[in-house]
Amino acid sequence: MFSGFMVNAWVVASIVAVVAGLVGFFTVLRGSSFVAHAIPNGSFAGAAGASLIGVSTLLGFGVFALLGALTVGLLSRRGRHDVATALTLVTMLGLGALFVSLNVEYASETFSLLFGEILGVSSGQLTPTVALAIACVGAITILYRPLMLSSLLPDVAEARGIATFRIDLAFLAVVALATTMTVPVVGTLLIFALMIGAPAAARSFTDTPLHALGLSVVIALLTVWAAIALSYATDYPVGFFVGTISAASYAAGRGWAAWKRRAGLPGRAARRPTPVLSTPD
Amino acid sequence: MNGALAAIVAPGFFASAPVQVAAAVGALVALVSGTVGVFTVIRGQAFAGEALGDIGTTGESGAFLVGVGPLWGLAGVAVAAAAVMELIGIQRPRGRDLATGIVLGAGLGLAALLLYLYNVDHSASGATFTILFGSPFAISSSTIPLVVAFAVVALGLMLALFRPLLLSSVSPELAAARGIPVRLVGGLYLLALAAAVALAAFTIGTILSTALLVGPAATALRLTRSPARALLAAGLIGVGAMWLGILMAYDSYDWPPAGHGWPVSFFVVTLILLGYLLAGIRHGRRRRDGGRRSSTLRTTALERPGD
């Protein structure tokens, strides 16, 4: 499974996993699981529209992803976030339904676009993937500090002079780019599973933000590698394995956290001072 | 007057049997979805509503494997998924959405597997297309009783739970203090949501299922603070959007390019979005809030709807 045509799949998948782990860390931090699902789901309509006008489907996908991100950001300003996401999603899908009805011959690549297929990765896709990955990683690095604070304490961040709305939009744009990147391997319907499963598990195993970030990437890499290997062996779609392994990682993380709580790690008790006056809440 | 009507409504509209079926089915679903949707928006569970629809369609295509009707398959899987979400049992909104996402991921992964296994010649594309973008308005006479039964279950649960659900959605601590079993109520709500979504996804497709669940309710909550009035408004808005969308789809038969009309889902969704935006303008003027609002991207379920 490491022969010529598979190398591309491994390389692209690894790049995808690194980006998914990094962007996913903040996705989980901000509680943006719905957005991470909605944007790639709706952007599929962009791919349909692109093929309608004879443009690259990846471009159509990316444009719709960014427009979707912008719409969610703008609608969220004055409304509930989950309502904004739902409405943006259905609007994109409504447009998708329109494009699909206008262009009946599109159907062939649908399945692999949606659920991922390792053989669908051509060497021509390597360049755009790397470019998008650099853009995403760069953006996350630059935004790291203000993004952390505005995710945790939005009012405090705003009072500090951080333009939280712009940071929100920037982050959504990064999510759009990150999900666009994954079209080749994991499929649009399941990239979000990778983006939330790995970080959700990672944060159960470490208290430090930077370590959790690194661990998200590691778990994401392990997930896609296992998914590709299993997909190669069984011929089942990659997305199936990504979805189930992500769920398993999440469960493992929750289980570990629950066990730690019940066991009452001795380290914690020792470090806590025993103040005479204060009572625990 | 007749001339104006003729300009808006293409000939044969009111007499057409498919239109009548679509209008009836659509109205029923809009009413149920709007009712359940108001609580969905208040509780901040739009993601759960969307996810159950997506996961449920797995059951719809896999139902024949177990030898049950597609609606039962849909509902069964939706209820099972809702049960899993409930069992994971996180109450805080962020964690709850994360759990929803994980369950959705596993469910969609399973869907991928099923579609692959049972469409080995890769006409899976056709099936996926119908699932994603179809708005079948399917209601054969044999399924009518079942469809109505689901509607009754969902509506009945909502009406029975109205007050405790409202209180525990707006203030769980207060509800618990009053002796309301908050988790049980939440679980029953998820059950009603699963039934409503199953009903909608089966008859009018997943896109419209989510749209009718979230859109009219969110619009209604922007227009009124009274939950009872919001329920009424959500139903009316949903039915209105549905009927108008059907009309526009019918009229579009002669539009370019293909001569088979534009999809109903496109029109209905666009109308719902417009309604939400218009209500937002009105809502914004009422508040007269001159200030820059700090970001509301991380909301709790306790935040006032429409904020």
Added chain:
Amino acid sequence: MTDDRSDGRGSQLLSVERVSVSLAGREVLRDVSFEIRAGEFTGLIGSNGAGKTTLFRVILGLQAASEGSVLVGGRPRSRRNPMIGYVPQKFLLDPDTPLRTRDLVGLGLDAHRFGVALPSRTRRARIDAMLEAVDARGFADQRVGNLSGGEQQRALIAHALIAAPRLLLLDEPLANLDLRSGHEVVALLARIAREQQIAILISAHEMNPLLGVMERIVYLAAGRAASGTTQEVVRTSVLSALYGHHVDVLRVHGRVLVVAGEAGELADTSDPAHTQTQVEIIS
């Protein structure tokens, strides 16, 4: 009633001038004015819904005032104001979030700057010093989501203080704390105010925990404010005028009680009959 400290605006940190705020058609704040100077400990007292949080949001620039202005250090509020530190009331962090106390405090140093903080000994030393100052060394490496209410409060205070503000705003820090934790937080704040000459503005719905340390008070009722020293403001005459109906202000064992009278009845301070308050002690 607004205090009149006409000895120049020299050391004035914050000046709220005739601020009114309307929300959803309702007038939340009306003509509120007060001043804060370096090193002063001021309490913003008012019951829930009196407008304390709204006033804070105006001062922090999160909410625009319909009328009036806010001057910080003599100049109108600009977007980024390092002079003001903010400690919010609610902290929505859950125990799943991977963030230790020291990470939270570290964010206070430089979160407004882009990029990632490069670990350095100076940075760590500054964070350690701040943790020491708020007595948080004991839980420095614990997740913030796992801390008790009082500990979280101290973590947030450290987060705000490390940026060296001249004025610290705390939104109802005592609201969710038990009495003892509350006393500890107040003592900590008083010590910080004294040692570092930082002005403190703390909002609360109960003034008693603050009586020992509070030098000045801004009392909010019915959207209007009275400010001055505790002596000047916490009196039957002043508060009755503020509320628009008669209230009695009593001192019992050093604690203050504000007791509402009959609605609609306005205290007539010239009438000797009114100054004799009926007090019945039930043993």
